[in-house]
Amino acid sequence: MAELLFWPALLAYGEAAVAYAGDARHPGSMGRLATWGVRVGWLVQTALLIAQAARADGFPWDTWAGSLNLFVWLVVGAYLIWGCRPRFRLLGLVVMPLAALLLAVSYAAGGVAASGKSGYSTLFLVLHVGLLLAGFAGLTLAAALAGLYLWQERQLKRRSASLLRFRAPSLVTLDSLVARTVAFSLPVLTLGMAAGFARLRHGSELDPLIGLTVFTWAVYGAFLVLRFGVGWRGRRGAYVVIGGFALLIALQLSLQTGHFA
Amino acid sequence: MSLVLVGTSHRLAPVEVRERIALDLEGAADLARRLADGGEAVCLSTCNRTEIYIAHSDPKQAEGRAGAALAEGEIELYRLRDEAAALHLFRVAAGLDSHVPGEGEILGQVREAYEAGSCGPMLDRLFRQALHAGKKVRTETAIGESPASISSAAAALAQQVFGDLDACRVLLIGAGEVSELTARSLAARGASIAAVTSRTKGRAEELAGRFGGRAIPFDQISEELARADVVVSSTSAPGYVLVADRIPDRKGRPLFVIDLAVPRDVEPAVAELDACYLYDIDDLQAVVSESLSGRWREAARAESIVAHEAGKFHDWQASLDVVPAIASLRERAESIRSGELAKAEGRLEGLSESERRTVESLTTQIVNKLLHVPIVRLKEAAATEGVGYVEVARHLFGLGEEERAAQDRKPRQ
Numbered sequence: 221m222a223e224l225l226f227w228p229a230l231l232a233y234g235e236a237a238v239a240y241a242g243d244a245r246h247p248g249s250m251g252r253l254a255t256w257g258v259r260v261g262w263l264v265q266t267a268l269l270i271a272q273a274a275r276a277d278g279f280p281w282d283t284w285a286g287s288l289n290l291f292v293w294l295v296v297g298a299y300l301i302w303g304c305r306p307r308f309r310l311l312g313l314v315v316m317p318l319a320a321l322l323l324a325v326s327y328a329a330g331g332v333a334a335s336g337k338s339g340y341s342t343l344f345l346v347l348h349v350g351l352l353l354a355g356f357a358g359l360t361l362a363a364a365l366a367g368l369y370l371w372q373e374r375q376l377k378r379r380s381a382s383l384l385r386f387r388a389p390s391l392v393t394l395d396s397l398v399a400r401t402v403a404f405s406l407p408v409l410t411l412g413m414a415a416g417f418a419r420l421r422h423g424s425e426l427d428p429l430i431g432l433t434v435f436t437w438a439v440y441g442a443f444l445v446l447r448f449g450v451g452w453r454g455r456r457g458a459y460v461v462i463g464g465f466a467l468l469i470a471l472q473l474s475l476q477t478g479h480f481a
Numbered sequence: 482m483s484l485v486l487v488g489t490s491h492r493l494a495p496v497e498v499r500e501r502i503a504l505d506l507e508g509a510a511d512l513a514r515r516l517a518d519g520g521e522a523v524c525l526s527t528c529n530r531t532e533i534y535i536a537h538s539d540p541k542q543a544e545g546r547a548g549a550a551l552a553e554g555e556i557e558l559y560r561l562r563d564e565a566a567a568l569h570l571f572r573v574a575a576g577l578d579s580h581v582p583g584e585g586e587i588l589g590q591v592r593e594a595y596e597a598g599s600c601g602p603m604l605d606r607l608f609r610q611a612l613h614a615g616k617k618v619r620t621e622t623a624i625g626e627s628p629a630s631i632s633s634a635a636a637a638l639a640q641q642v643f644g645d646l647d648a649c650r651v652l653l654i655g656a657g658e659v660s661e662l663t664a665r666s667l668a669a670r671g672a673s674i675a676a677v678t679s680r681t682k683g684r685a686e687e688l689a690g691r692f693g694g695r696a697i698p699f700d701q702i703s704e705e706l707a708r709a710d711v712v713v714s715s716t717s718a719p720g721y722v723l724v725a726d727r728i729p730d731r732k733g734r735p736l737f738v739i740d741l742a743v744p745r746d747v748e749p750a751v752a753e754l755d756a757c758y759l760y761d762i763d764d765l766q767a768v769v770s771e772s773l774s775g776r777w778r779e780a781a782r783a784e785s786i787v788a789h790e791a792g793k794f795h796d797w798q799a800s801l802d803v804v805p806a807i808a809s810l811r812e813r814a815e816s817i818r819s820g821e822l823a824k825a826e827g828r829l830e831g832l833s834e835s836e837r838r839t840v841e842s843l844t845t846q847i848v849n850k851l852l853h854v855p856i857v858r859l860k861e862a863a864a865t866e867g868v869g870y871v872e873v874a875r876h877l878f879g880l881g882e883e884e885r886a887a888q889d890r891k892p893r894q
Binding site for chain 1: 623626627628634637638640641642643644645732733734735752755756758759760764767768770771772775778
């Protein structure tokens with residue numbers, strides 16, 4: 221059942237990605253088609269996750285590939301908050317191809333299939349993995365917003381004549397959204413990390429993944445201090461958020477090394 | 482009932498001709514009342530066009546009267562009928578016949594003309610559908626979104642930086658006409674004109690007063706530069722008025738600088754400062770050219786929306802001709818059915834009440850089934866083939882012949 225739902229979800233995300241590309245070439249032409257692709261794809265993937273949860277004995281996304289599946293769902297869900305608005309369609313050009321690609325990778329690595337019984341309790345996995353992935357999803361979206369900010373800032377600096385064609389959100393709106401998204405996602409990430417630390421036994425070794433997670437957390441924490449404490453805005457902040465996202469990718473890839481082994 | 486359009490526009494007549502026949506709203510309403518003459522009339526008069534729309538049973542006569550009202554012979558007029566006239570109005574309402582495609586003012590002018598006109602069923606439907614088409618074009622395409630002038634391009638770019646301009650402070654350097662136009666565009670989008678500085682103190686005070694700002698001497702602009710979000714510079718100074726060194730560190734807070742002067746007022750190095758965005762007159766002109774070409778691209782999509790809406794009006798207009806024919810056909814069939822039943826009354830006397838109802842129902846069903854296909858085909862053909870098809874149907878079924886015969890007999894009685 222879950223495998224059957226994978227293909228329509230991937231198809232809808234793929235359609236959305238193509239439609240966003242078409243809309244970027246001719247603004248206004250395929251925007252609605254893209255938005256519906258995102259909505260339909262997300263609903264089908266929700267059904268896929270429910271089917272996985274119903275079939276699994278415990279937390280079904282404790283593998284790297286499974287967590288990627290859940291991560292894609294969380295990213296697209298977070299994007300849907302803004303993505304339906306015409307001015308944020310450009311963001312879909314970044315988010316949806318990434319979502320389609322990661323979902324395909326998750327499928328290829330067995331993230332849609334049933335998972336075996338984990339040695340960890342379901343409650344711990346829901347809190348630790350679920351909250352960490354929700355935080356990652358928010359920070360991924362913040363990185364996409366920061367990317368859109370930098371692209372538009374560059375267009376303004378270069379005095380591009382075609383800037384108004386794209387009907388993107390304003391620089392100030394993007395800057396504020398980046399900061400708010402990080403401010404919302406970092407506490408979620410912190411709670412997920414706290415759940416992980418709470419389960420560490422006395423004397424157990426900290427693996428490199430934990431160290432990398434703490435470093436990533438510190439980068440985003442520094443961003444918030446600089447943004448709201450020192451008043452850093454604009455380009456510098458956007459670079460920090462994108463740097464933090466590079467660390468997130470490294471984290472996701474490191475999960476493959478068997479953090480839960 | 483036919484639809485007639487007689488008029489002229491910027492495509493046919495220069496402004497010195499158009500101004501001779503331009504009417505204010507009251508004049509347009511008065512002319513429409515005079516021309517309606519038992520029919521319907523609307524007069525649309527704007528700076529680009531004066532057009533008269535008439536719905537009348539005698540289109541030739543209506544055309545003549547409208548032409549005479551617009552001083553025919555002295556000026557060149559266009560005349561369109563039915564489908565072409567409707568399509569023209571739909572294009573006008575959508576801004577596709579304007580100087581700048583997608584121009585927004587025309588939709589309001591069409592609405593005013595409609596409200597002031599002498600409308601009946603046909604013009605009421607025509608103008609309501611034209612207004613609907615105009616709105617649809619503006620919501621489903623981006624034809625009216627991009628700026629069409631330097632001042633509106635500057636304001637649109639400011640919005641691209643700040644989004645909502647309600648909290649934006651604008652500093653005007655120079656108080657000439659160009660500055661004023663840009664200030665007006667920015668103020669219309671919610672920005673507040675906080676300060677004006679100019680070599681001529683009186684002019685600065687006058688302009689500042691008009692926008693609710695204050696006039697400041699030029700040597701005090703540093704303080705205002707720290708607080709401003711948008712700077713508009715348009716002086717006739719021979720050198721740079723605003724140099725990079727004068728702009729304080731803004732900690733990433735954006736500053737949008739619009740340099741409308743030639744020679745330029747703002748040192749190009751300002752563009753290199755963090756979060757400072759500088760557009761000069763050439764940059765803004767490029768934005769306008771790009772957006773105009775964008776409007777033309779959107780116009781192609783708008784044309785298909787307008788054609789679709791005009792098609793719907795055409796179908797409705799065609800149905801006006803076919804409805805009486807269908808009613809006559811049904812009436813005729815029903816009179817034959819009830820007449821034949823009346824003739825057979827003697828033979829049906831022995832039937833019970835329920836058997837009578839069965840005969841009634843059976844004959845009605847036969848008539849309905851026989852008429853179903855011809856009526857459906859008649860409706861379809863009226864939309865595609867026009868009124869001629871309806872005339873053929875009238876001839877084949879002998880519709881209206883009795884009324885005509887009765888009218889022919891009248892003079893002899």
